[in-house]
Amino acid sequence: MTATMRAVVLDVPGRVRVQEVPRPTLESATDAIVRVTTAAICGSDLHLVDRKIPGMEKGDVVGHEFVGIVEDIGDAVTTVRPGQRVVASMFPACGHCRSCMRHQYRTCPSFQIFGGGPGFGDLLGAQTDYVRVPLADMTLVEIPEAMTDEDAVFTGDILATAYQGLAEGGVRRGDSVAVVGAGPVGQLAVMCAPLFGVDQVFAIDLVPERLEAAKALGAVPVDARIGDPSDAVFDQTGNLGADVVLEAVGNEAALETAWSVVRTGGTVAMIGVLYDEAWPVSAGDNWLRAVTVKPIVGDPLTHRHELLRLIETGKLDPAGIISHTMDLDDAAEAYQLFKEHRANKIVLKTGATP
Amino acid sequence: MATLTSTDDVYTYIGGIFREALADPVLGPQLAASGVVLRLDYRHPDAVLVVDFPGGTVHLGPDGELPKANITLSMETELAHQYWLGRVNAAAALAKGQARAKGSIPKILKLAALAKPLFPRYEASLRAAGLDRLVDEVGVR
Ligand SMILES: [Zn+2]
Ligand SMILES: [Zn+2]
Numbered sequence: 001m002t003a004t005m006r007a008v009v010l011d012v013p014g015r016v017r018v019q020e021v022p023r024p025t026l027e028s029a030t031d032a033i034v035r036v037t038t039a040a041i042c043g044s045d046l047h048l049v050d051r052k053i054p055g056m057e058k059g060d061v062v063g064h065e066f067v068g069i070v071e072d073i074g075d076a077v078t079t080v081r082p083g084q085r086v087v088a089s090m091f092p093a094c095g096h097c098r099s100c101m102r103h104q105y106r107t108c109p110s111f112q113i114f115g116g117g118p119g120f121g122d123l124l125g126a127q128t129d130y131v132r133v134p135l136a137d138m139t140l141v142e143i144p145e146a147m148t149d150e151d152a153v154f155t156g157d158i159l160a161t162a163y164q165g166l167a168e169g170g171v172r173r174g175d176s177v178a179v180v181g182a183g184p185v186g187q188l189a190v191m192c193a194p195l196f197g198v199d200q201v202f203a204i205d206l207v208p209e210r211l212e213a214a215k216a217l218g219a220v221p222v223d224a225r226i227g228d229p230s231d232a233v234f235d236q237t238g239n240l241g242a243d244v245v246l247e248a249v250g251n252e253a254a255l256e257t258a259w260s261v262v263r264t265g266g267t268v269a270m271i272g273v274l275y276d277e278a279w280p281v282s283a284g285d286n287w288l289r290a291v292t293v294k295p296i297v298g299d300p301l302t303h304r305h306e307l308l309r310l311i312e313t314g315k316l317d318p319a320g321i322i323s324h325t326m327d328l329d330d331a332a333e334a335y336q337l338f339k340e341h342r343a344n345k346i347v348l349k350t351g352a353t354p
Numbered sequence: 355m356a357t358l359t360s361t362d363d364v365y366t367y368i369g370g371i372f373r374e375a376l377a378d379p380v381l382g383p384q385l386a387a388s389g390v391v392l393r394l395d396y397r398h399p400d401a402v403l404v405v406d407f408p409g410g411t412v413h414l415g416p417d418g419e420l421p422k423a424n425i426t427l428s429m430e431t432e433l434a435h436q437y438w439l440g441r442v443n444a445a446a447a448l449a450k451g452q453a454r455a456k457g458s459i460p461k462i463l464k465l466a467a468l469a470k471p472l473f474p475r476y477e478a479s480l481r482a483a484g485l486d487r488l489v490d491e492v493g494v495r
Contacts, residue, residue, distance in 0.1 A: 288459045
């Protein structure tokens with residue numbers, strides 16, 4: 001009889017449930033099995049569950065942000081060993097192909113996203129008790145002993161995504177930055193901005209709690225319910241607009257806002273998940289504005305070591321944005337809270353301990 | 355640099371040049387085809403104009419019912435005045451933050467180019483009113 005475990009799975013579109021599924025086993029010599037201790041819920045999980053990104057079927061396991069203990073490793077795994085506490089990159093990659101050499105992991109032949117559905121490699125998700133981790137040497141990294149799961153889990157996706165937006169967005173010291181969407185990713189971008197020499201960050205959102213959270217992290221809050229966000233940004237940038245804009249929502253309204261606040265010659269980094277949205281301006285309009293566009297998938301593999309170090313040295317405090325710590329069994333309720341903006345960031349605990 | 359001194363002047367001379375443009379047999383249809391309803395927010399002196407190109411009407415604000423604009427430009431009145439005298443590079447003014455634009459940049463630049471034949475008429479309208487000073491006093495920016 002196969003052993004089973006709990007997993008958060010798609011129930012009906014828009015809803016998850018916790019159910020028993022077969023426990024994964026090693027399938028390849030480069031795999032590891034990780035006993036999950038902490039898994040976080042991400043905005044992209046909602047996109048998948050709500051089927052904005054199509055492909056997830058009833059019973060598919062979700063989740064790509066996780067920390068755990070290495071339980072078992074394949075014969076070819078050399079850099080992690082059982083018993084180690086590790087954080088995973090939200091996607092595995094091979095580490096030696098042409099794309100990986102260029103840090104363009106998205107086009108690595110081995111690129112898959114945990115719990116990303118059939119469109120992203122059909123790899124099972126990580127909001128579970130156990131998860132199979134392909135290419136464990138690349139995908140996993142040990143967590144410094146003194147660091148909490150709650151801090152480390154952010155380096156597997158959203159902290160790396162926010163940081164990557166600023167890095168790839170080409171932010172320079174003294175630039176003004178606008179973040180469209182003050183959810184967890186936007187808040188982390190605000191948190192990271194001083195590391196790039198930025199002291200003026202606008203956080204644009206419609207949700208008062210999110211604006212408050214961004215403000216507490218040092219952002220200038222811009223409430224898009226009250227006026228045109230571009231007025232606030234242009235008024236406070238000498239009528240120029242923001243040098244770099246991070247679109248951290250992933251919908252057409254947010255794209256429109258992003259293009260309305262970017263300066264001529266500025267950059268829009270698209271860090272929100274997009275699927276089939278139209279461009280907010282014509283190609284010619286974009287050319288005339290000389291706006292550089294960067295579509296970004298967060299890159300934990302490139303940035304996790306520096307991020308772990310920045311957390312260790314107290315320069316970043318990602319766990320500070322967690323509003324709810326809940327049991328994996330309560331995932332359905334957690335998703336609902338997150339979807340309704342009644343929770344800022346939720347981590348699920350499996351109850352497993354090192 | 356000398357500029358229009360009152361809101362009424364803005365409505366008379368800048369409003370006037372838009373009315374001329376709309377009435378022009380060649381330019382009028384080209385402007386109408388743009389589909390643009392242009393709102394202009396001027397400062398010092400403050401004035402609001404909404405030019406409905408398809409509708410062929412110029413509305414003077416800020417009070418009263420104004421048509422909904424699909425392009426908005428805001429700037430110092432002086433910049434608008436200099437523009438109509440043919441002394442402003444529209445694209446550069448936007449990039450430098452002298453003017454703020456909301457809406458399609460290609461349409462704005464196209465309108466700016468279409469307006470070129472009207473520059474002498476704007477100048478003429480000021481001279482006809484004895485406002486030569488506004489044309490001849492060219493300050494150094
Ligand atoms: Zn995520
Ligand atoms: Zn590769």
